[in-house]
Amino acid sequence: MKDAPARKLTLSQKVVARLFDFYFRASQGYEAIATEEMMYVFGLKGFMAWGAAVGGTVELLIERYGEAYTQLILGFGGLWNGCRYCAYGHTLVCDLIKFRDEDVLFPLDPIVMRELLDLRDDEVAARISELLADEEWELPRQLLLREFELRMDTAEGETEDDDYLRLALDAWEWMNECTIIVGVDIEPDQVPPLSPIAKDHELLKRYHTARAKERGKA
Amino acid sequence: MVSNGNNFDIVQRSPGRVDVTLRGQWTDADARAYEEALIKAVTEAARTRVLINLSELRNCSLSVRQVLSGVQRKLGEAKCRTAYVANRPRLRSIALWVVHMAEDGEARSVPTQNLAEDWLQGEEDRVTSIRRSTESRLANLRRLRGAK
Numbered sequence: 118m119k120d121a122p123a124r125k126l127t128l129s130q131k132v133v134a135r136l137f138d139f140y141f142r143a144s145q146g147y148e149a150i151a152t153e154e155m156m157y158v159f160g161l162k163g164f165m166a167w168g169a170a171v172g173g174t175v176e177l178l179i180e181r182y183g184e185a186y187t188q189l190i191l192g193f194g195g196l197w198n199g200c201r202y203c204a205y206g207h208t209l210v211c212d213l214i215k216f217r218d219e220d221v222l223f224p225l226d227p228i229v230m231r232e233l234l235d236l237r238d239d240e241v242a243a244r245i246s247e248l249l250a251d252e253e254w255e256l257p258r259q260l261l262l263r264e265f266e267l268r269m270d271t272a273e274g275e276t277e278d279d280d281y282l283r284l285a286l287d288a289w290e291w292m293n294e295c296t297i298i299v300g301v302d303i304e305p306d307q308v309p310p311l312s313p314i315a316k317d318h319e320l321l322k323r324y325h326t327a328r329a330k331e332r333g334k335a
Numbered sequence: 336m337v338s339n340g341n342n343f344d345i346v347q348r349s350p351g352r353v354d355v356t357l358r359g360q361w362t363d364a365d366a367r368a369y370e371e372a373l374i375k376a377v378t379e380a381a382r383t384r385v386l387i388n389l390s391e392l393r394n395c396s397l398s399v400r401q402v403l404s405g406v407q408r409k410l411g412e413a414k415c416r417t418a419y420v421a422n423r424p425r426l427r428s429i430a431l432w433v434v435h436m437a438e439d440g441e442a443r444s445v446p447t448q449n450l451a452e453d454w455l456q457g458e459e460d461r462v463t464s465i466r467r468s469t470e471s472r473l474a475n476l477r478r479l480r481g482a483k
Binding site: 284 | 428431
């Protein structure tokens with residue numbers, strides 16, 4: 118792993134990290150990153166607390182927004198912190214779900230996210246408005262722009278979504294504390310979809326073919 | 336004020352407060368000059384709050400990032416509290432990497448000047464602050480859902 122520092126862990130930390138990585142690979146269909154780094158930075162109890170909080174956050178968000186837009190919100194949680202790994206991987210999950218369930222190519226994908234990462238924050242917000250301008254994308258547009266305002270601390274008033282979006286932002290800041298060791302430099306084609314949908318290789322293949330065709334037309 | 340051409344300014348705004356602006360494309364030599372100047376500026380005061388603005392930085396190589404992280408480690412050892420403010424996700428990425436690798440819990444990457452000032456006024460460690468906030472929001476939401 119590029120840039121990943123070698124960390125000295127206790128035996129129990131090493132054992133739990135290995136078990137976690139093994140379980141994670143089997144259940145999610147892709148490799149966990151930064152487990153040892155989290156163990157080192159958060160400690161064993163902190164690592165457990167982090168896992169419980171992230172799991173609880175995802176559960177609440179899925180209950181409210183469904184899986185596709187939850188993943189999109191998390192992808193942007195990563196983007197605002199500059200974690201490319203989360204920005205690409207979670208957005209890709211949203212794309213795959215939309216493609217599988219609705220046969221559409223969602224306007225935001227890892228290649229677009231790479232462009233957004235280099236823009237100024239106000240330019241990112243403007244680009245979100247532009248890319249999600251169609252009426253069918255009203256909900257994700259509103260959610261992402263509100264998430265942006267909350268992250269920039271410029272939100273006025275309160276909406277029913279604020280508690281959920283703030284939770285997502287905080288939980289992903291906690292996450293990115295350690296994923297940044299990988300997420301600082303990684304490229305879109307190096308990041309898997311960050312959910313068990315990663316196991317559906319056939320879907321991935323069909324999706325990438327459709328995206329390539331779309332890009333060919335553009 | 337210490338200035339190095341077009342690459343950085345270091346301004347002692349008041350006792351215990353230093354404002355830094357980094358800009359342009361950096362070389363390893365710029366990074367080393369910055370290290371020397373900033374460490375000199377902060378070791379002259381007892382506890383310094385340092386605001387580092389990266390918004391005008393164009394790019395920074397891995398070797399420059401490593402020097403910045405080394406500087407941040409020294410700021411941490413000197414009991415400084417640091418906020419990196421950057422108006423692009425890419426630059427916040429660099430700032431987060433720098434503070435993480437420096438293992439300095441009193442440094443944080445934020446998107447706005449106001450959030451930087453809030454951070455500088457606080458005393459809490461970065462990870463503790465993020466963890467407390469996440470767990471408290473999660474508990475509140477669960478309580479609200481349970482009440483419905």
